[in-house]
């Protein structure tokens with residue numbers, strides 16, 4: 667095989683690998699990977715900032731700065747995003763909210779929230795239902811594509827703002 671052709675094939679496979687993160691950005695729609703390992707519930711939520719704030723550029727006036735600061739503050743408590751059954755007795759052990767906007771970086775037109783959280787649960791077997799209260803506070807959010815993994819079992823669901831919960 668000519669080496670140029672090999673190079674082209676390599677390049678095109680790299681491009682296709684890089685594509686999903688761009689195509690995932692769809693206004694109003696987010697994704698959530700949720701997994702339970704033993705007594706640790708872990709999640710990774712990605713959401714367009716547009717769905718949470720109504721804008722994806724750096725704040726241009728005081729009201730937008732305030733809205734962004736308020737979002738960051740609210741996200742320190744993962745219960746702002748996800749509601750767990752009280753019987754599971756879960757305690758938040760880690761939370762991380764990242765976005766180029768939070769760092770004051772200019773986005774290239776679009777911006778996402780990357781949110782990671784971890785809970786330790788005394789009764790993980792009680793984790794059978796999850797609520798998503800953030801839909802109420804962020805009316806531009808419409809949908810969450812959820813992937814659940816626990817002890818080798820997988821489940822996928824599309825959560826909509828009209829019925830913001832997921833049951834196992």
Ligand SMILES: [Zn+2]
Pocket residue numbers: 691693714716722775776777
């Ligand atoms: Zn966008």
